Amino acid sequence: MTNSPKNLWWGYIPVIVVTLLGILMTFQAYLEVNSWEQQRNNIAFRDASQDRILVVQREIEHTLGLMQDIASFFEASPVVGRREFRKFVEPAIKRHPGIRTLAWIPRVEDKQRKTFVANARKSFKPFKILEKDSEGKMVSAGDRPEYFPVLYVQPYKRNRGILGLDMAMNPEVFSLLTKSEDTGQLQVSHAIPVIDEGIESSGFMVSIPVFYKTESDTEIETGIADTPEQREIRGFALGIFRTGDVVERALESLSPGAINISYFGETRTEDEELLYTHQSRIRPREPETGDPDDAGNRLEFEQILKLGDRFLKVVCAPVPGRYEPESSSGWIVMTSGFSFTALLTIYVLTLIGHAENVKRLVDKRTAQLRGAVNTLNMEIIERKNAESELQRLNEDLEHRVVIRTSEAERRAKDLEQFAYVTSHDLKAPLRGIANLAQWISDDLQGKINGDTQEQLKLLHDRVSRMHELIEGLLEYSRVGRTAISYTQVDVRELLEEIVDSLSPPEWLSIEIGDGMPVFKADRLQLSQVFSNLIGNSIKYHGGDTGHIWIKTWESGDCYEFEVSDDGQGIAPEYHEKVFLMFQTLETRDYGSNTGIGLALVKKIVQEHGGDITLNSDTNKGASFRFTWPRAS
Amino acid sequence: MLDKGAEILLVEDDRVDIMTVQRALKKNAVSNPLHIARTGLEALGMLRGEGDYEKLVPPPQLILLDLNLPKMSGIEFLREVRADSELKSLRIIVLTSSNEPRDREAAFQYDVDDYIVKPHSFDEFTRAMATILELWDAD
Numbered sequence: 001m002t003n004s005p006k007n008l009w010w011g012y013i014p015v016i017v018v019t020l021l022g023i024l025m026t027f028q029a030y031l032e033v034n035s036w037e038q039q040r041n042n043i044a045f046r047d048a049s050q051d052r053i054l055v056v057q058r059e060i061e062h063t064l065g066l067m068q069d070i071a072s073f074f075e076a077s078p079v080v081g082r083r084e085f086r087k088f089v090e091p092a093i094k095r096h097p098g099i100r101t102l103a104w105i106p107r108v109e110d111k112q113r114k115t116f117v118a119n120a121r122k123s124f125k126p127f128k129i130l131e132k133d134s135e136g137k138m139v140s141a142g143d144r145p146e147y148f149p150v151l152y153v154q155p156y157k158r159n160r161g162i163l164g165l166d167m168a169m170n171p172e173v174f175s176l177l178t179k180s181e182d183t184g185q186l187q188v189s190h191a192i193p194v195i196d197e198g199i200e201s202s203g204f205m206v207s208i209p210v211f212y213k214t215e216s217d218t219e220i221e222t223g224i225a226d227t228p229e230q231r232e233i234r235g236f237a238l239g240i241f242r243t244g245d246v247v248e249r250a251l252e253s254l255s256p257g258a259i260n261i262s263y264f265g266e267t268r269t270e271d272e273e274l275l276y277t278h279q280s281r282i283r284p285r286e287p288e289t290g291d292p293d294d295a296g297n298r299l300e301f302e303q304i305l306k307l308g309d310r311f312l313k314v315v316c317a318p319v320p321g322r323y324e325p326e327s328s329s330g331w332i333v334m335t336s337g338f339s340f341t342a343l344l345t346i347y348v349l350t351l352i353g354h355a356e357n358v359k360r361l362v363d364k365r366t367a368q369l370r371g372a373v374n375t376l377n378m379e380i381i382e383r384k385n386a387e388s389e390l391q392r393l394n395e396d397l398e399h400r401v402v403i404r405t406s407e408a409e410r411r412a413k414d415l416e417q418f419a420y421v422t423s424h425d426l427k428a429p430l431r432g433i434a435n436l437a438q439w440i441s442d443d444l445q446g447k448i449n450g451d452t453q454e455q456l457k458l459l460h461d462r463v464s465r466m467h468e469l470i471e472g473l474l475e476y477s478r479v480g481r482t483a484i485s486y487t488q489v490d491v492r493e494l495l496e497e498i499v500d501s502l503s504p505p506e507w508l509s510i511e512i513g514d515g516m517p518v519f520k521a522d523r524l525q526l527s528q529v530f531s532n533l534i535g536n537s538i539k540y541h542g543g544d545t546g547h548i549w550i551k552t553w554e555s556g557d558c559y560e561f562e563v564s565d566d567g568q569g570i571a572p573e574y575h576e577k578v579f580l581m582f583q584t585l586e587t588r589d590y591g592s593n594t595g596i597g598l599a600l601v602k603k604i605v606q607e608h609g610g611d612i613t614l615n616s617d618t619n620k621g622a623s624f625r626f627t628w629p630r631a632s
Numbered sequence: 633m634l635d636k637g638a639e640i641l642l643v644e645d646d647r648v649d650i651m652t653v654q655r656a657l658k659k660n661a662v663s664n665p666l667h668i669a670r671t672g673l674e675a676l677g678m679l680r681g682e683g684d685y686e687k688l689v690p691p692p693q694l695i696l697l698d699l700n701l702p703k704m705s706g707i708e709f710l711r712e713v714r715a716d717s718e719l720k721s722l723r724i725i726v727l728t729s730s731n732e733p734r735d736r737e738a739a740f741q742y743d744v745d746d747y748i749v750k751p752h753s754f755d756e757f758t759r760a761m762a763t764i765l766e767l768w769d770a771d
Contacts, residue, residue: 419732425700427729431752432648438754439655467752474731482733 022341037325049301049316059250082123085152098245106235188308190266202275258282258322264313472596492516513551533563541567564623638693656761672704710742
């Protein structure tokens with residue numbers, strides 16, 4: 001039996017399904033893991049970014065708070081000396097490197113100019129109210145209704161250039177101051193360039209107004225601000241801050257996060273512009289894979305920061321190579337998935353192979369079995385044919401047997417009829433002849449001569465002999481025709497009777513041995529055997545003194561009997577002949593020797609399932625042994 | 633002994649055998665009348681007075697019956713006699729040359745008084761006849 005290729009392919013469908021499923025699931029898992037990683041990464045990045053923005057916001061608030069503190073300081077004391085101002089702001093300047101400038105700018109009316117300058121010169125001798133001329137040179141300010149000179153400024157070394165400078169002449173600063181006076185609130189400028197030791201960086205100005213105390217101020221201690229128009233301006237606290245330093249100062253408190261933070265804000269031109277970028281201390285990972293500007297997968301976090309009444313846009317981006325999703329887990333999952341799929345495929349293949357093998361084996365065995373069954377069937381058919389043939393032959397045979405049997409039965413009947421006819425129809429005329437001869441002899445007594453007498457005697461003898469032959473023949477044919485009838489036989493008693501009936505001569509002694517059995521047998525036929533054998537011994541002894549011995553012993557399930565004598569014996573060449581019908585060893589003239597006796601004996605013995613043997617030699621006596629089965 | 637004057641019927645077909653019986657009776661000095669029938673049918677006729685035969689009156693005290701007879705065998709004759717209410721009590725002795733057990737059994741089945749195998753020699757025959765007649769009880 002062979003598999004068609006189609007069947008073969010169908011057998012591998014499970015393998016293909018398993019493999020495809022494995023690959024599919026592996027890809028799915030890979031994507032899931034990657035997306036999960038990405039998400040996790042995004043969250044981590046966002047958290048880190050938020051942390052950073054938060055501290056920056058706090059720092060900014062803190063910085064603005066510092067300005068508020070200065071304002072409060074001026075509000076609290078009507079007169080603040082240069083020294084006091086320095087003492088107040090110094091610690092803050094030390095703590096906050098982002099502070100570029102902290103200044104106190106009072107409002108001075110023209111009528112107060114002289115007093116003001118005189119007072120200022122008490123602590124700073126060269127003080128004057130200055131302005132920049134068209135060439136940028138510092139010159140004493142011209143006459144104006146009011147001035148906004150920088151009275152105190154810290155840190156001094158960096159800012160001494162602006163001491164005494166009338167800020168009203170700087171439109172940028174002035175607009176900020178005016179705005180804060182108008183709103184009565186802290187105001188933050190748009191981004192300004194801050195030049196420090198030749199390096200320009202981005203910064204911002206913060207202005208906060210300080211008003212003279214009014215009656216209502218003292219009365220109402222609730223802190224509810226009066227409208228600015230009702231209040232008279234005393235001066236302004238002005239701060240200039242470097243954005244970068246503020247940010248760096250804030251981020252100092254955090255461990256490096258590998259995040260670059262960019263700040264965008266309004267500039268003079270009202271455009272949004274990059275003010276500062278915080279570069280993380282963590283270096284980009286080497287080697288940098290792909291294009292760093294590749295924004296495809298770029299992480300970014302954006303938030304708006306409040307800076308007073310202005311806003312700062314903060315954009316966080318990871319250092320290149322950082323905050324990239326761990327692709328290794330994905331690869332591990334992929335590798336594991338593929339390995340597992342491969343293993344599974346191999347396993348399924350093995351299973352299918354095994355199943356194929358088993359199937360092939362089963363097919364082979366089935367084919368063998370079918371072959372055997374076919375052979376068997378053929379054999380059965382053959383056998384049946386043979387059987388029917390045999391039956392036919394049997395029937396034929398039976399038929400023949402029936403025919404033969406009936407034939408045999410018919411022949412047996414014929415024989416019986418023949419025996420009967422012989423017994424009656426032959427014997428009757430013979431007897432007639434004998435009687436007639438007797439009567440003739442009797443009637444002619446004395447009238448016939450010796451020769452005739454002798455002839456009549458011979459006639460009588462021949463008739464008698466014929467009579468005996470007929471009797472013997474009848475007896476012989478009767479053996480086997482008559483049913484065997486079993487009776488309890490005492491063999492010793494039987495032998496004594498036989499010996500008595502045979503009337504042996506006196507010179508012959510007959511000894512009946514010990515242990516003669518008593519058993520069930522056909523008495524008549526056993527008696528016939530014994531009387532024939534003993535009779536023969538007597539008849540043919542041939543001596544004038546002698547013995548006949550009759551002995552017995554058990555032999556298996558038979559009794560064995562022996563009749564032996566010390567007579568003339570029988571020469572070995574005649575041993576077979578003696579058992580044949582009508583065979584005699586003496587002349588026909590002798591007595592009543594019919595030649596039937598031993599043939600009859602042999603037939604009787606064999607008819608009963610025994611056998612007879614002769615052991616004898618000339619002048620050494622004769623010994624006949626025969627077996628007679630014990631009837632069961 | 634047989635009654636004087638008691639009749640004997642011999643059923644026998646063989647002349648020599650008839651002579652043998654006659655001689656034996658003579659030798660034994662038996663002078664009772666002896667009727668002879670040559671076949672069974674003839675014997676039946678004589679007993680019943682049928683056909684050409686005169687009925688034997690009184691019936692014979694003894695019938696000597698051969699078995700091998702022409703026309704009607706001795707056994708058939710026995711059957712007829714025993715089936716006949718008038719004749720069934722007749723005394724019959726079978727006198728035959730058959731020594732077959734079969735014949736012997738058949739004869740005794742029909743209640744014969746004796747079954748004698750004809751001796752071969754005349755002297756023995758005479759002795760056998762003497763014995764029969766001597767031991768005969770006429771009852």
